[in-house]
Amino acid sequence: MNLEYFIAKRLITAKDYKSSISAPIIKIAISAIAIGMIMMIISVATGIGLQQKIREKISAFNGHIIISNYDNNLSEVTLVPISKKQDFYPKFNSVSGINHIQAIATKAGIIRTENAFEGIVLKGVGKDYKWNNIKEYLVSGRIPDFSKNLNEEVVISQFLANRLNLKVGDSFNTFFIKEEQNKLPISRRFKITGIFNSGFQEFDATYIIGDIRHLQRINKWNADEVGAFEVFLDNFNDIKVKGEQVYEQTGSTLDTKTIIEKYSYIFEWLQLFDFNIIVILVVMILVATINMVVALLVLILERTQMIGILKALGADNWSVRKIFLYNAFYLIIRGLFWGNLIGISLLLIQQHFGIIKLNPENYYVDQAPVYLNWGYIIALNFLTIGICFLVLLIPSYIITKISPVKAIRFD
Secondary structure, three states: OOHHHHHHHHHHOOOOOOOOOOHHHHHHHHHHHHHHHHHHHHHHHHHHHHHHHHHHHHHHHHOOEEEEEOOOOOOOOOOOOEEOOOOOOOOOOOOOOEEEEEEEEEEEEEEEOOOOEEEEEEEEEOOOOOOHHHHOOEEEEOOOOOOOOOOOEEEEEHHHHHHHOOOOOOEEEEEEOOOOOOOOOEEEEEEEEEEEOOOOHHHHOOEEEEEHHHHHHHOOOOOOEEOEEEEEEOOHHHHHHHHHHHHHHOOOOEEEEEHHHHOHHHHHHHHHHHHHHHHHHHHHHHHHHHHHHHHHHHHHHHOHHHHHHHHHOOOOHHHHHHHHHHHHHHHHHHHHHHHHHHHHHHHHHHHHHOOOEOOHHHHOOOEOOOOOOHHHHHHHHHHHHHHHHHHHHHHHHHHHHOOHHHHHHOO
């Protein structure tokens, strides 16, 4: 233990510390560090958490990349089928980083009950469908079984179930318009086996999920014809690069679109969170740094006589500066300790109990999601310590201007 650290420790633990002039300023500085760290941890955790949750939700119902026919059809309804006999199906071996690909088809229809009706899009899926992504949002019932014979089982959103006054076990009629003119609608009767609630209003208000073989029969497609393919990636961060690679590996008659392109308005909105997080970090670190600078200046002014005595005893300027920097480091650590303790505790409470609720119509989730990662928490702590120390070197320079003779006489 060197001399500077010993003196700094004695300075911190002095009996008159709590009753000194600097005590309120020091408490404010510690509180500013703590509050700043709480705000930074919460803003990063909730900002990244919201981004990831919305990405997961959109990809769960759409995949990361959609392969469809290259045509002028801008609707969600499949008009021209694609053969399943593709080089990339059922395994996309030509592009790395792809963990699953599934065939789907869509068709618009109208659900008619005794008291209500709703326009919907039936999303037809087969035995290759990745139900694990949907199970998280299942609120009642079970997942349909499409691995065997054609059946009438479907899953419907809670939004549609409430509007149509339906529940698990109920059956309903759905009418599909045929593409040919002067043709009567085709009716199909489905049975609800599961109800989901994704919180993604655009999907919940539109889609029901059923057996793709119904759509193949209605559209008079062959058993190996589908509407589109949904591709799932190992890493969402690679979506732009993989999207280009998938496009290059598909035929000239096929088009590919990433969910970032399909839902560009959502992902542009999500990018604003990055800017908001940066602004919060800058403001919180700035406030904490200013308070630490003020606290250090007050400490220096309060201990002017001590500085003069140390210089008179032969201590150089840097040694004296280190005493006060050690003291500032102790105050920063105290603030960070309480900030991390409170901030992480609040996030854990939100993660397990979901106290803070959100409007899914605006945020696509019903509660504030939390992303806890020790990497960014440690990085925030080191960033705060580093910036504070660099800034505190400036006010500590005042010590070099203090004359030992004048300082000892200072009162």
